[in-house]
Amino acid sequence: MRILLVEDEHKAGEYLRKGLMEAGFIVDWAKNGVDGLHEAQHSEHDLIVLDVMLPGLDGWQVLGELRKTKDTPVLFLTARDDVHDRVKGLELGADDYLIKPFSFMELIARIRTLLKRGPSRESEHIAIADVQIDLLKRRVTRGIDRIDLTAKEFSLLVLLAKRPGEVLSRTLIASQVWDMNFDSDTNVVDVAIRRLRAKLDDPYPLKLIHTARGIGYVLEEKE
Template identity: 60%
Template sequence: MTILVIEDDQKTGDYLKKGLRESGYAVDLARNGIDGLHLAMEQSYELVIIDVMMPGLDGWTVMQSLRSKQDMPVIFLTARDHVDDRIRGLQLGADDYLVKPFSFTELVLRIRTLLRRGIRRDADIYQVADLQLDTVRHKITRQHIPIVLTSKEFMLLHLLIKLHDEALSRTIIASQIGDMNFDNDTNVVDVAVKRLRATDARCLARR
């Protein structure tokens, strides 16, 4: 299996290339967005890892161009840790989003999960019974009634709907939703889910 790494930081790029090769993957390394996009368009890869902040073409632009012609698993690996950045990356079509500094073991586990799962593109609109989630317009309605959520709550609901057929631990949920400051001694995920339920109840009460 061959992975393409698009990373302009020399130390990080070399580290990823060496570590992934030791984990059993063949690796191509591009040092900028232009070269990375060219490789991704011209060759076949099982997975692509993309940084965001790069000279020439940034990761957002590479992702947009890549999704217009290629359909392969993509992980954003970046220092941009704001919730809105995560949302943007996922809306552009990334399958996962990991923030630097990162655990290499976690990265490998996420790679294996994506490769095992296969390609599963995000829909623009998810429909679950009478609830509709629009990932492009960032809107949610229940029985045609708008539901107002914070960015973090939107990401949580999106994650729960997108992976409804998988068992998600609190740790996995927290790792996918930025700025949750999660640790095993808190119930932050439970609180976030409770808020979603309360918001839904208020929405139905307005009917």
């Protein structure tokens, strides 16, 4: 199991890293909020132990940004014990909250409980480049522009956006979006992609939907 520790205090970080490693975890340690968010977004971790008072970005900001794209379990570890702070953390999407000073045995117990539970939610937002997808409101924006999509176009975009960088075959897309067995003579997927591109890509210099010839399509940010 791999844990991301985001803690700026060197002594506390060394203590936690050593203890977690002795408990059998692989530990990545970020010493500020900016690095912590980058690690959380671009690397895979089973759980994140996150301090609130951090340089660069505080814990609230890190969690708020992270929850737009990922649902990695987060345990807040902080000296801030005000009930309003605890409520704020939980409302932002934290899975647990432990106050400093704490028992290390309790920390390990809470971590193991969260790991058994696994991710508790599907992220309500997906972001790639300057595109924001609100899954609950079924709203898509690119930069400051609202992108109006049909129900099928929205489902198609969400399918691609949930698997960025992965080439999805026409067969898979047809089965997931249209719940149909794909007929190679049917161009429903290609037509839908063309319509989605016209709204999402054509007006903008950075193209996000790319064709893998003979295979399918992929959504990714590349030069």
